[in-house]
Amino acid sequence: MKIEKENISLSQLLTLLINFLLGSAIVVGVGGDAKNDAWLAILLGGLIGIGIITFFHFFIYRFPDKNMFQVFEFCIGRKITIVCTLIYIVYYLYISSRVIRDFGELMATAILPNSPIEMMSLTFCLLMGYILYLGIEVLARTSEIFTPYLFGFFLLLAIFLFASGSLEFKQLQPILGEGVMPVIKTAFTELAFFPYGEMIAFSVIYASLTNKKYSLRVSIVGVGTATLILSVSAILMIVSLGADSVARSNFPLLSTARLVSIGNFIERLDALVVFIIMLGVFIKGSLFFYAGLKGLEYIFKLPYRYFAIPISMIISLFSILVSVDFADHIQEGIKMVPYYLHFPFQVVLPLILFLLVMWKQRKIKSKRKGEQDGTEQTKSSFIKETNKN
Amino acid sequence: MRLKSVVIVIAIVTLLTGCWDHREISEITVVVGMAVDKGDDDKFTLTIEGINAKELSDKTASGFAPSVVFSLKGDTLAELSQKMNIGISKNLIFSHMKVLVIGESVLREGILDFIDFLERNREIRDDFNIVTARHVKAADILKVTFLVQKSSSLKLHTQLNSFVESWGGDPDIRLNDFIQAYTSAGKRGVLAALTINGDPKKGGSVDNMKKGAPDAMVVVDSMAILKKDKLLDFLPLKDTRNYLWLINKLEKTVVTVECSKNKFLGVRIFNTVTKSKGSLVKGRAIINLKIRAEAYLDSTQCKDDDLTQIKTFKKFGKLTDKQIKKDLETTIKKLQQNYEADIFGFGEILFRQDYNNFKRIEKQWDEYFKEAIVNVDVNVKIRRSGIRTKSPFSEKK
Secondary structure (H helix, E strand, O other): OOOOOOOEOHHHHHHHHHHHHHHHHHHHOOOHHHHHHHHHHHHHHHHHHHHHHHHHHHHHOOOOOOOHHHHHHHHHOHHHHHHHHHHHHHHHHHHHHHHHHHHHHHHHHHHOOOOOHHHHHHHHHHHHHHHHHHOHHHHHHHHHHHHHHHHHHHHHHHHHHHHOOOOOHHHHOOOOOOOOHHHHHHHHHHHHHHHHHHHHHHHHOHHHEOOOOOHHHHHHHHHHHHHHHHHHHHHHHHHHHOHHHHHHOOOHHHHHHHOOEEOOOEEOOHHHHHHHHHHHHHHHHHHHHHHHHHHHHHHHOOOOHHHHHHHHHHHHHHHHHOOOOHHHHHHHHHHHHHHHHHHHHHHHHHHHHHHHHHHHHHHHHHHOOOOOOOHHHHHHHHHHHHHHO | OHHHHHHHHHHHHHHOOOOOOOOOHHHEEEEEEEEEEEOOOOOEEEEEEEEOHHHHOOOOOOOOOOEEEEEEEEOOHHHHHHHHHHOOOOEEEOOOOOEEEEEHHHHHHOOOOOHHHHHHOOOOOOOOEEEEEOOOOHHHHHHOOEOOOEOHHHHHHHHHHHHHHHOOOOOOOOHHHHHHHHHOOOOOOEEEEEEEEEOHHHHOOHHHHHOOOOOEEEEEEEEEEEEOOEEEEEEOHHHHHHHHHHOOOOOOEEEEEEEEOOEEEEEEEEEEEEEEEEEEEOOEEEEEEEEEEEEEEEEEOOOOOOOOOHHHHHHHHHHHHHHHHHHHHHHHHHHHHHHOOOOOOHHHHHHHHOHHHHHHHHHHHHHHHHHOEEEEEEEEEEEEOOOOOOOOOOOOO
């Protein structure tokens, strides 16, 4: 069965990146350990994120048309790769269902308390399955169309908060009261994995990119923009609620939006925030989902569309089964996932893979002295890419 | 195929109804006020005021009570708020609450843990006034009807907000302020205290709102100061304004200044900013407050001072500075010496501006506050003097 090639443009990649990074990070709020300096921690985390995306770039562009699983195959052969891929699929789908659960919890707590969370999860996942059944291009277009609204709503929220007089900028002080250590610690132990490290899901996307010349630049802009939005939202939360209240909020941005009240007329703006969150969660969940589907495609050599609807139902189911209550869900996300899942899958395995690739290419290079083979093209195109960037 | 798609569409329609929690407007009663008193055997008595919407509209009003006030006793507000149908017919909606009255008894006992419910509940929002009732039960405050806005809570909400705008007599405490004052190490809480002028029993009847001078009226009485969750004392209204001034929340006010013996100026302050700097020097907190204000002269009884002259403006400005400085310092001194309660958030200023030093003394802040040196620097610029120059009583020609 022929697996078709899909195309994503640079602007689509940009919006995908932004929404992906906002995703569940904006639901639960990140960098809370740094208290008043959460925004600084996020900025620092953004630098790490730029580092991460650059690393993925150099790595993936040694093989411009291959996704991560195919790179694996190049290094360690198909049989072992299938095992690795299976593990990665489970990781991706698990994170996808966690993201859906984040959103479900938000809806069930704050917006639709009497609706069963199962129903929200099911309809959400059906939509995800349908969109990915139509292909990643459709997802990319969706993201491209809705992102301007995200910016608009975010700006509106900031303006309304400012206009309703709930911002007290002195609450940002003391800046770096406890020194730089908490900021650095938060950035490296928390933000590096969530949300920035999760960009590993993009390793299956870059292969579909049409214009590879500017992709690094665009990726860096994307990460930078998302970081700015996250940082500004952290500032908004701190200056409106106060660091202490933010720490006690399950959904700080939502609590912030609830403060808006202009002339007893413009108020109850929860919907704006829910839109921002919904778009982010939708894109993030779908991208992890897509990464998992790509893995399945690799294993079964069937177009991933075959799996879209069934797997979306599995995600829906597991978004419910993944935890029994909210505390369980958050606890798992803070104590378990970063150490047992994010670290090995975002750092250890890609690094091993990177070293393997280096080693393999060197071997091929030394072997090729005198004789020409197919990897020449790969190599030269890689050099071309790096020179341009 | 056609049939199949029709079936699918119908199935999806049933999935996507999304009306699990719909409530029709005719099936709800909107709660506008909540009062919490101490229960006799139970922990709390919760009183709610639900409006009778029909009576609030001029067209449909027929002279009955504008709202229904109902109390229940119990240990958690969460349960009580859902159990109100013991007496009230419709479902209650709490999202439009305007006023929360906390009874004096509750404050004296320090049982403020019900606040958690208000913060946690998704329906209740952070836009209602929090006040306390002095001398009377909190529940009674909600019962007093009023000519103009009928429902007590609606009246209070408007009244308090107007009072902040015109004179600065209500500390304007919302849920978030209240909680921040509780959690902060360098700040103590305050609440506006209300009381009833007249007979609370008569206040509850519809007849009360038929009179131009009602039998009972809810008035702003004073300001309650708290230490953590315990009530310390009530301060007179004048201190409320000074409090607002010191924390830079004052919008407008009128200051009465003595210009010569038993002669007074009325100076309307319309634009004022308070800047605060703080640091710990040699184990003593030093707070520098810089108050800059613009004002216009609203009235003068000193008939001989010619308001066409620059020097008169300067003189009056100086007098105003002095008066305000004296007032503010009196309030600060009172809080330092009598109560050791830092309601002005001076500790918070130190926390923000001198973090490392403050961190060390955080636990003993009350003692440091008592010893703190507070420098108040006031500079009021009188810009204009209304639409007349000399006083009509002026003897100079």
